[in-house]
Structures are given as C-alpha cells and as structure tokens.
Amino acid sequence: MTEPQSALLLRRQLAELNKNPVEGFSAGLIDDNDLYRWEVLIIGPPDTLFEGGVFKAHLTFPKDYPLRPPKMKFITEIWHPNVDKNGDVCISILHEPGEDKYGYEKPEERWLPIHTVETIMISVISMLADPNGDSPANVDAAKEWREDRHGEFKRKVARCVRQSQETAFE
Incomplete structure (x- = not known):
C-alpha cells in the first residue's frame, strides 16, 4: 500500500x-509509528517575558493535510492571551481555510496549504x-496583558517559565 500524500x-x-534545525524550536514524532502526531519544544523567544522557557506542545495533523491545518496544544502550562486554558x-494560520464567518480575519491570514511545520x-x-489581544482565547490573560x-x-508568565524549565526534560 502506498503512503498517502500527507504522510509523505x-x-x-x-x-x-x-x-536544518530552525532556531527557537525542535520537533519530532510523539510515536515513531504515527507521522500525524508531533511533539515540539519551543524555546521562549529572547527579550520577551517567555525568555528561558521550554514549552512542550503537540501538533496533530489531519489526514488531508496540507489542505486543512493541524491542531496545536501546549502540554506545558502557559499563560498567554492566544492560548486557551486547555493549552x-x-x-x-491554524484556522480552517476560507472566509472567517466573524469577519476578523482575511482569508490569506488563515490556513493555506503552503504552510509547513516551520512556518x-x-x-x-x-x-x-x-x-x-483583539481575539483572545484566554480572556483573563488578555485582560491582564492589557491592564x-x-x-x-x-x-x-514567570511562573510558567520556571515550571517549564523544571519539567522540560521529564
């Protein structure tokens, strides 16, 4: 049986x-037998409140990738306006392609099949x-970020960074 295009x-x-690793993150498979579930480690960007953090997240790809976007979930706790309380x-760019029914995003800001794990x-x-802060997933974090x-x-955020350092390599 041939491998689907998405797996290739x-x-x-x-x-x-x-x-060719990209600065700021590393990626690998959660399970060597499943190309659709990745684990990424994101290094908190320098000169931000997240600097020094090591945040673990999972990317779950649909079988019809790249026509549809993966879902991304932080496993490490993170306090951020654009990450909901479940991570x-x-x-x-992770929103389904096409028109935004709420009118917040232009189609070109949403998922496009040219996106890669790197982008x-x-x-x-x-x-x-x-x-x-305009379209928060975590309203409390957005309010604190603004006020x-x-x-x-x-x-x-500093507490999340400390915890991420302690649990990064478990």
Whole structure:
C-alpha cells in the first residue's frame, strides 16, 4: 500500500527540520509509528517575558493535510492571551481555510496549504513575543496583558517559565 500524500509531506518536513534545525524550536514524532502526531519544544523567544522557557506542545495533523491545518496544544502550562486554558493555540494560520464567518480575519491570514511545520512554529514564536489581544482565547490573560502587563501578567508568565524549565526534560 502506498503512503498517502500527507504522510509523505510530513515525513519530508520532519527530515528537513532534522537536517536544518530552525532556531527557537525542535520537533519530532510523539510515536515513531504515527507521522500525524508531533511533539515540539519551543524555546521562549529572547527579550520577551517567555525568555528561558521550554514549552512542550503537540501538533496533530489531519489526514488531508496540507489542505486543512493541524491542531496545536501546549502540554506545558502557559499563560498567554492566544492560548486557551486547555493549552489549545488560537492563531489565524491554524484556522480552517476560507472566509472567517466573524469577519476578523482575511482569508490569506488563515490556513493555506503552503504552510509547513516551520512556518507554523515561526508564527507561534512570534505570537508568544507579540500577543493578539483583539481575539483572545484566554480572556483573563488578555485582560491582564492589557491592564497589568508588568504586574500580574508578568508574574504568571514567570511562573510558567520556571515550571517549564523544571519539567522540560521529564
């Protein structure tokens, strides 16, 4: 039986990332027998509140990837306006392709089949550095980010960074 296109593409992207690592994250399979479930380690970007953190997340790809986006979920606790309390990442490029029924996003900001694990991860790292407070997945974090960025928000992020360092290599 031949491998589906999505599996070939994912295998190629994984090989490329292993050969030419991208600064800021590493990626691998959760289980060597399942190309559709990846684990990524994101290093908190320098000069941000997340600096020094090592955040573990899972990417789950649909069988019809790259026509549809993967889902991304942080396994490490993270306090961020664009990550809900369950760890699910809410970022435009991971939203289903096409028109946004709420009118917040242009179709070109949403998922496009040209995206790769690398472009997703670069977008997520950028999201960590520069949250989008306009369409939060975590309303409490967004409120603190807007109203008390250098107080309560910073304290909660610092706690997540410390915890991430302690649990990174478990």
